[in-house]
Amino acid sequence: MKQLSKFALITALAGFTLLSCKEKKSEDTPAETMSEETTSSTEETAPLMKQNVLNVNLATEAELQEKGLAPEVVAAILEKKPLMDMKELDALLGDGVDKAALYQTLFIPMNLNTTPEADFKMIPGVGDRMAHEFEEYRPYTSVAQFKREIGKYVDEEEVARYLNYVFVPVELNTASEEDIKALPGVGDRMAHEFEEYRPYTSMEQFRREIGKYVDDKELARLERLVYLKK
Structure with missing residues (x-):
């Protein structure tokens, strides 16, 4: 009889432990879901993280030529510098250029407080969701604020990569x-x-x-x- 009671007690304790684990897992689900979302975003841009991005408005003629730009495009950029924004660069480049690849290493940093949300998607690896987050936290008053807010969604390395493409006035x-x-x-x-x-x-x-x-x-x-x- 004592052995049976001991067995019943062990069984009850095991059941309580299993129930507690299930409840804990349920409580953690939202954080795990956010982690999966941010990991996915980071994975999309992982190959881009080590790129050095040249600011078009600071580039020399030789640096622009090294990017494989046509001579007439290089001349137009040098004449018009400083270009206003990426739309102006986009127009100068015209068709026949792999802009998605080019913008990994050549860009005009975007003003975080005034750039239209849709334009943020010109940044390599930035899609609808992250473009929305960039816009969501306006107005930015410092780089530290940008790092803090966007750091909720991606890791430090990815935030640092974004800073090649944006600035806070x-x-x-x-x-x-x-x-x-x-x-x-x-x-x-x-x-x-x-x-x-x-x-x-x-x-x-x-x-x-x-x-x-x-x-x-x-x-x-x-x-x-x-x-x-x-």
Whole structure:
């Protein structure tokens, strides 16, 4: 009789353990589902992660030629630099170019706060869902915010890859040095000059001061990356 009771007790405990495991698995399902979704997104772009992306507006003639662009296209890009956006580049390239492959290594970074959602899909590996997430968290005030929000869906390496294709415009008087240096083509020296002339009272002041260091074309490019609070 005692042996039977002991067996019944063991059986009951085993059943309780199995039930607990099932409940735990059920509770974890949403997180597992999100993990599967983000893994799928990452897998789609995994082959692209190691690419170095050349900014069209910073490219030299030789660098553009190395991309296999036709001479007339190279000439048009050099004449029109800085190009406004990817639509302008897309038009210059015309037909007969494998744009999906080209854009893996040649691109014009997109303003995260103003680019139409549909245009984000020009970024290699970005489909409907991720383009929507890019747009969902506007307005972005810093690169750190972009990393934090988009990092909910993909890993750090993929977020870093996205930063080859997008940027967060900065407010001239309040942006951190980190955010200034995250702007396309802005390094330590130029970041220092941006900060050196604070506070800015107008964009005209910005043009005058930063124009001491760069030519008109580069000044026009830099101006598109910044703004002043009204």
